[in-house]
Amino acid sequence: MTHVMAKGANISLSATAVRAVLRWTAAAGGPDVDVSALLLGPDGKVRTDADFVFYNQPRHPSGLVRHLRKQRSGSEVADIIEVELAQLPPDVDRVVLAGSAEGGAFPEVADLRVVLHDGAAANGVAPIAEFSCADAGPVTALLVAELYRRSGGWKFRAIGQGYADGLGALATDYGITVEDEAAPEPPVPPTVVPIVPATPEPESYALTPAAPRPIPPPPSYQPQHAPQPQTAPGYGYPPQPPAHRAPAAQPPFVLPPQGPQFQPR
Template sequence: MTEVMPKGSNAQLPADVAAVRVVLRWQLLPGTPDVDVSALLLTAQGRVREDADFVFYNQPRHPSGLVRHRAKARRPGEASDTLDVDLDRLPGWVDRVVLGASVGDGQDFAAVGGLQLLLFDIAGGPGAAALTRFDLFDVRGCAALLCGELYRRSGVWKFRAIGHGYPSGLGGLAQDFGVTVEEDEEEAPVQPLLPQTGPTGPTALSAPTGPVSAGGPVSPAPQVEQLLPEPDGFRLPPQGPQFLRA
C-alpha cells in the first residue's frame, strides 16, 4: 500500500528494500515545460565530495554506478523522469541522497500540474504499487525544487518529503550543496580602433581577419517516448556542470 506523505513528513523504508526507483511524474498538457529529476550524494556535512556526486541530465551516472538517470517516458496525458538508487550498496560516506526537480531557463513550475515524486522498490517489478507518494503543490515562482531526500539513520533508510523551491534554478540548488557551478563569462569591453599617425599621416587599421566564433543557443534534447538503455558513462566539464540541455 502506498504511503501518501504530506510536506515535512518522513517514512522508514522497508528493511528488505535494497534499491529504489525514484519517479518524478507530471501532467502533460499544452504549454507544459519539460521537467528533469536530479540527485546529489551528500556526506554527513551536507555537501558533495566532488562535482561528480551530482547526477542530472548532463551527468546521468554516478562514477560508482549506484545512482543512474534513466530516459524519460511519456504516456497519454502524463510524463515522467526516473532515477535508480542502489541504497544497500552506497558507501558509508553517503549520508543523504537529495532528490531535486527542475525546469528550463525562463520557465516556472507554476505551469506544471499534477507533480508527484514516487518511490518504488525495484525488486517489486512492473505493476507494483509505490512505497511512497509526495504530491508537490504551491510551487509558483520556482525553477527548481528540493523535492525530498533519502537519508540513513542507524543503518536504516528513510525518506523525507521537503518541497523547498529555488527561484535560482538547478544551478542554485546544486551550489547550495557544494557543486561548482560554471558562471557565464562576461564579454570583455570592445576597445575602439583609433587611427595611428605615422610620418606621412594617418594610417587606417584593418579589421582582424582571424576566425569568428558563432555561438548560439543550445537546442533542447529531443523527447524520448520510451525507456532506453542506460548510458555507459559521462564526462564532467572541467569548470563545473553545464545546465544547458545537451
C-alpha cells in the same frame, strides 16, 4: 500499500534499491521539468562535483546512482532516478532528489508528484510512497524529497521546498561548483595599419666614406736618351764629357752670280 505523504513526513525503507519517478502532465507552452540527485556526506555537502547526477552527468562514477531518459505516455511525462541504497559507501549520508523547471515556474506544472518504487519489484507492483508537490510556490528549483540514513537503515522524507533562483542556487548550497555562462566577447574592430612616413636618419649618424679606388700606374716611359748620371765637382770621378754630337748640316755656299763689271769713267 502505497504511503501518500504530506510535506515533512518520512517513512522507513526495507528496499535495498529504489526508483524515484518525478511525474507531471505536460501542457502546451508550459515549462519542462528535469529531475536530479545529489549525494551528500555527513556535513550536508557533496564530496566532489561528480556527486551531482543530472541530465548532463547521468551516471555517478560508482554506478550506484543513475539518471534515466524521460518517458512519455500521452501527456504524462516521467523523469527517473535509480539508487542502489545498500551499496552506497558509508560516507554518503543522504541522497537529495531535486527538480528544476525550464521555461517557467513550478506553479505552471500540472499534477507534479514524486513516486517511489522498490527497485527490485516487478512492473505493476504498487509503489512504496507518493508525494504531491502541487503547492511548491513560484520557484524554478525544488527540493522534492530525500533518502537518508537512520539507525543503520534508510528512510524517505517528503520536502517540497523551492529556490526562486533556480537549480544553480540549489546546487551551490550543497557545495557544487557552478560556472557562470561566459559573457559574449565584444566584437573585435578591424585592424588598421597606420602609414608611417619614412624617418630621415639623424645627423649624428655619420656616413662611412667609400674606400678610394686605386689609381693605376701610368704606362712606363723610356726617354730616347737617358741622362747620364753626373757627379758633383770635387766628389768622385770628374764628370764625363758630353756625348759628341754631329754638327747640323749646312746648306752649300753658292757664289752670287757675276754682274757687269764696274767701269770707271
